[in-house]
Amino acid sequence: MSRANILIVEPDIMLGTIYKDFLSKKKFNVEICNDGQKAIDIIDKKTPDLIILELQLAAHNGYEFLYELRSYTEWFSIPVIINSHTPQTKTKLDKDSVKNLGIVGYYYKPITSLEKLYNIIEDSISSTVL
Amino acid sequence: MSYSPNEDQLLINIVEHLKLPLTNISLKSEIANLIDIKSLADNSIRLIDGFILGLNLAQNELNLEPVSVSEVLSDAAHNLTKTARIYNCNLSLRIEGKFAPVMSSKTEMESALTLIGQTVIESNLDKNKEVIINAYKSGNKIIAGVFTSDLKITNDSLRKAIISAGLVRQGLPDFSHSPVAGIYAADLLLTRLTSKLQVFHHNNLAGLAGNFIPSQQLSLI
Numbered sequence: 001m002s003r004a005n006i007l008i009v010e011p012d013i014m015l016g017t018i019y020k021d022f023l024s025k026k027k028f029n030v031e032i033c034n035d036g037q038k039a040i041d042i043i044d045k046k047t048p049d050l051i052i053l054e055l056q057l058a059a060h061n062g063y064e065f066l067y068e069l070r071s072y073t074e075w076f077s078i079p080v081i082i083n084s085h086t087p088q089t090k091t092k093l094d095k096d097s098v099k100n101l102g103i104v105g106y107y108y109k110p111i112t113s114l115e116k117l118y119n120i121i122e123d124s125i126s127s128t129v130l
Numbered sequence: 131m132s133y134s135p136n137e138d139q140l141l142i143n144i145v146e147h148l149k150l151p152l153t154n155i156s157l158k159s160e161i162a163n164l165i166d167i168k169s170l171a172d173n174s175i176r177l178i179d180g181f182i183l184g185l186n187l188a189q190n191e192l193n194l195e196p197v198s199v200s201e202v203l204s205d206a207a208h209n210l211t212k213t214a215r216i217y218n219c220n221l222s223l224r225i226e227g228k229f230a231p232v233m234s235s236k237t238e239m240e241s242a243l244t245l246i247g248q249t250v251i252e253s254n255l256d257k258n259k260e261v262i263i264n265a266y267k268s269g270n271k272i273i274a275g276v277f278t279s280d281l282k283i284t285n286d287s288l289r290k291a292i293i294s295a296g297l298v299r300q301g302l303p304d305f306s307h308s309p310v311a312g313i314y315a316a317d318l319l320l321t322r323l324t325s326k327l328q329v330f331h332h333n334n335l336a337g338l339a340g341n342f343i344p345s346q347q348l349s350l351i
Contacts, residue, residue, distance in 0.1 A: 012150060014154050015150075015153065015154060018154070018157045018161070019157075021161075022157075022161060085146075085149065085150070085153075109153060110149050110153045110156070110172075110175040110179075111175065111176075113156075113157075113160055114160050114161065
């Protein structure tokens with residue numbers, strides 16, 4: 001089975017490196033970028049199997065990125081996991097928006113361990129394949 | 131302790147910013163399998179979140195919802211499991227009876243009880259001490275909090291410490307070597323939710339707890 005391709009949109013370089021190193025040692029090909037516009041460029045070149053997104057991004061923020069991503073029909077089925085410093089209760093995303101934007105999970109980054117994130121990714125990818 | 135709204139916002143921004151390096155420390159220590167360091171970082175994040183919740187509660191309307199005290203205590207006990215293990219503490223959950231729901235806010239209540247638990251566990255008490263996350267009925271109220279045989283504070287010393295928060299480094303010297311910031315954050319939360327944080331005695335144990343009034347209407351649903 002081929003390695004799944006994951007795109008992590010993470011503005012903090014140190015955190016991004018930690019996620020990339022950890023997930024690469026598992027069985028994923030991990031690409032990382034620090035803003036929404038770069039993420040769109042990367043997806044345009046190589047469509048990932050899953051996107052992990054921080055909502056707090058500079059310039060092109062996480063919400064704008066999500067709406068742009070879902071405006072292209074060929075990318076509509078890419079699952080997105082939000083792993084953010086913004087707790088879900090403080091976001092603009094109500095239940096309908098979460099469903100409509102194809103968000104498969106919302107996690108509060110400061111309390112989401114690497115192992116938990118790995119399990120979430122595994123579950124998301126296997127349910128997508130099924 | 132009171133600040134102007136602008137100062138509050140500045141304080142919130144500063145402490146929010148601190149969560150980023152703490153998250154880095156937490157994840158790095160997870161990779162290095164340093165569970166004690168990870169626990170310290172995670173607990174500090176919880177303290178910051180509790181403090182921010184408390185400040186936000188003071189400024190905004192409280193969104194009341196029916197809350198099961200038993201469920202909140204269970205979640206708080208779950209949050210405290212790792213810390214208890216690191217501090218060689220025997221943590222247990224004791225729910226004495228069945229309670230009607232209370233009108234409160236689950237996130238804030240769970241945060242307050244977790245912060246109280248963290249403070250009690252981390253205070254410089256004996257190893258292998260018993261810490262009990264406990265809820266029981268007292269009159270028409272539910273007392274919910276964290277109990278231990280080693281708690282050497284009274285309501286009077288607790289109120290004095292809370293009044294002097296920020297003015298002294300060690301508010302409760304008989305109880306802890308640390309600035310017990312979790313106690314202040316928990317008091318901030320509980321004061322808005324129901325009652326002040328208080329010292330209670332139950333079953334030969336002393337505890338830091340809040341009291342909650344069950345909703346008679348909700349109990350009929």
